[in-house]
Amino acid sequence: MIATFRNHKWNKEPYLFHGETYHTAFSDFTVTYNIPKSYTLASTSENDRFPSQNRGSFSVNRVKEIFITLLKKPRFATAEQDGTSIRVFGSNKKVSHEVLQEAEKSFSFYQKK
Numbered sequence: 001m002i003a004t005f006r007n008h009k010w011n012k013e014p015y016l017f018h019g020e021t022y023h024t025a026f027s028d029f030t031v032t033y034n035i036p037k038s039y040t041l042a043s044t045s046e047n048d049r050f051p052s053q054n055r056g057s058f059s060v061n062r063v064k065e066i067f068i069t070l071l072k073k074p075r076f077a078t079a080e081q082d083g084t085s086i087r088v089f090g091s092n093k094k095v096s097h098e099v100l101q102e103a104e105k106s107f108s109f110y111q112k113k
Helices: 093-112
Strands: 004-006 009-011 027-034 039-043 055-063 068-072 075-081 084-090
Touching (some): 039 055, 075 093, 084 093
Antiparallel strands (some): 039 068, 075 084
């Protein structure tokens, strides 16, 4: 995340347990990575490949923050809903698909609310 810059200083607040403790602007990010062969990378990018390559780079535009995780031998399940990709990673194929079904229900619920 990149903090906003106001009045000639960085606009940042101390961590609070409840609520948003940061003020960020939308930014563009480019990430280059080199990971061990036994891992795969999952991120904010809509263009992630599964499994990922060991070396590469990706860009994301107009996001407040970027998420990256390295996973060892994950199971993968995906669905598309209202133009949004829902991706679930886990260690068990059956459980990953069950969690994906719940994620789809949750996505639908929050879209309506």
